Amino acid sequence: MAWDTERTRQLLLDAAVIEFAAHGPEGARINRVAATAGVNKERIYQYFGSKQKLFVAVLEAELAKLAEAVPLTPTQAMDLGDYAGQVYDYHLSYPHLLRLMSWEALQDPGTEIVAESERAAHYADKVAAVSAAQKQGAVVVDPAAAYLFSAVMAITTWWFTSPQLVSMIMAGTPEDTPANRRASLMQLVGRLVGASNTVR
Amino acid sequence: MAWDTERTRQLLLDAAVIEFAAHGPEGARINRVAATAGVNKERIYQYFGSKQKLFVAVLEAELAKLAEAVPLTPTQAMDLGDYAGQVYDYHLSYPHLLRLMSWEALQDPGTEIVAESERAAHYADKVAAVSAAQKQGAVVVDPAAAYLFSAVMAITTWWFTSPQLVSMIMAGTPEDTPANRRASLMQLVGRLVGASNTVR
DNA sequence: CTAAACTCCAACTGTTCAGTTGGAAATGAA
DNA sequence: TTCATTTCCAACTGAACAGTTGGAGTTTAG
Numbered sequence: 001m002a003w004d005t006e007r008t009r010q011l012l013l014d015a016a017v018i019e020f021a022a023h024g025p026e027g028a029r030i031n032r033v034a035a036t037a038g039v040n041k042e043r044i045y046q047y048f049g050s051k052q053k054l055f056v057a058v059l060e061a062e063l064a065k066l067a068e069a070v071p072l073t074p075t076q077a078m079d080l081g082d083y084a085g086q087v088y089d090y091h092l093s094y095p096h097l098l099r100l101m102s103w104e105a106l107q108d109p110g111t112e113i114v115a116e117s118e119r120a121a122h123y124a125d126k127v128a129a130v131s132a133a134q135k136q137g138a139v140v141v142d143p144a145a146a147y148l149f150s151a152v153m154a155i156t157t158w159w160f161t162s163p164q165l166v167s168m169i170m171a172g173t174p175e176d177t178p179a180n181r182r183a184s185l186m187q188l189v190g191r192l193v194g195a196s197n198t199v200r
Numbered sequence: 201m202a203w204d205t206e207r208t209r210q211l212l213l214d215a216a217v218i219e220f221a222a223h224g225p226e227g228a229r230i231n232r233v234a235a236t237a238g239v240n241k242e243r244i245y246q247y248f249g250s251k252q253k254l255f256v257a258v259l260e261a262e263l264a265k266l267a268e269a270v271p272l273t274p275t276q277a278m279d280l281g282d283y284a285g286q287v288y289d290y291h292l293s294y295p296h297l298l299r300l301m302s303w304e305a306l307q308d309p310g311t312e313i314v315a316e317s318e319r320a321a322h323y324a325d326k327v328a329a330v331s332a333a334q335k336q337g338a339v340v341v342d343p344a345a346a347y348l349f350s351a352v353m354a355i356t357t358w359w360f361t362s363p364q365l366v367s368m369i370m371a372g373t374p375e376d377t378p379a380n381r382r383a384s385l386m387q388l389v390g391r392l393v394g395a396s397n398t399v400r
Numbered sequence: 401c402t403a404a405a406c407t408c409c410a411a412c413t414g415t416t417c418a419g420t421t422g423g424a425a426a427t428g429a430a
Numbered sequence: 431t432t433c434a435t436t437t438c439c440a441a442c443t444g445a446a447c448a449g450t451t452g453g454a455g456t457t458t459a460g
Contacts, residue, residue: 003406003407003408008407008408022308024226024227024306026223027224027226029447031446040409042408042410043407043408045448045449051448101362101365102302102305105361105365106299106302106306109363113364119368123368124371124372127372143387146376147373147388150355150359150366150369150370151358151388153369154358155351155355157358158350158353159350162301162305162353162361164305164313165305165323166350167313168319169349171323172328173327175344176346184343184344188392191340192392205436205437208437229417229418230417231416239438240440242421242440243437245418246437250418
């Protein structure tokens, strides 16, 4: 058969995103990845080495896509509500990543963090941007930037990471829609950072 | 040997909390639960029926403990910052529950929610309490109570549900401690709900 | 054209796994 | 005391699993 090594690898990676997002690194099954990809499972060991290494490759690939899709710019920290809205949009249209990160969160605490140095640098940049916005008066100075940024991440991602809680909590709110969630998110982030239109 | 059926069952449940918190419903191993409990694994099938039913029993038991430890009172909605602090304290001292709920969140979306009616009623009460506080002027009226309550849950639990993100984001904040997290949490919740001391 | 290297496959290995079975030991009722 | 019931156990069953092997087929270099 005609070879297309890169295509085979990508097919496996794409299939692995689906399998790991659904079942996590321990529950995923190598034969299902191979079946979904239409590729022999021996190829997984040839290209990736092991099941856990495949999971790492999947996380690296998907994190790179997020960084590309929602890049950090200095102006974003000046409008964290809008930034939160963009991150929300990304996860709404592409739910696999937060599931993968949730599985990552639940791994053995001793597990090495995937792409840690790149991700830590990325987050350091974001926290620094928030800190700079605090100095410019666009964001309240209390609490520290890292705490503020954490809270923004928390309320942005929660809708996707706790679906069972969301369904129970929002059951009595008939006007609940993704758009209203997004609007409340942006409003609440604005309030957290002290944006002027939220002062009552 | 002297029989103590209830003790055997509780030993298995306690061992299962540890195993499911660490590995989740798919990654957990029945033989490890039995070994940790010091009980034959056949007893698991006798008392609980199956691995998944054991997971459900574990979640039910741990959720009942939370409801008992951090009960809802009407006064709590008048001070959501304090309430958030109490929930934070519970999870800080007892991290298994949020791990179990995180595994629950990642189960197949078609999976029946454990103790759904009780939990939904519990959350409905909480949202109603927030709504009442809004009417009394103790909490801002925008966005709707369910959105506010969701945001409070989000920033309270995030410290425990995203440890890898926390470690990267907080790496550049040397003054980061559980106490400072708690203090920032209460401050941010106060700001979200429009508590008077946060207006700038 | 040939041989080396590479990609890919079906079948395999050794182990693990959830769940079950047949029976031992303890308890309780008659 | 005896028998029925219950609790508990070691070993088992059937299937699943991650990872490996031997070799077929294709590509590339000489």
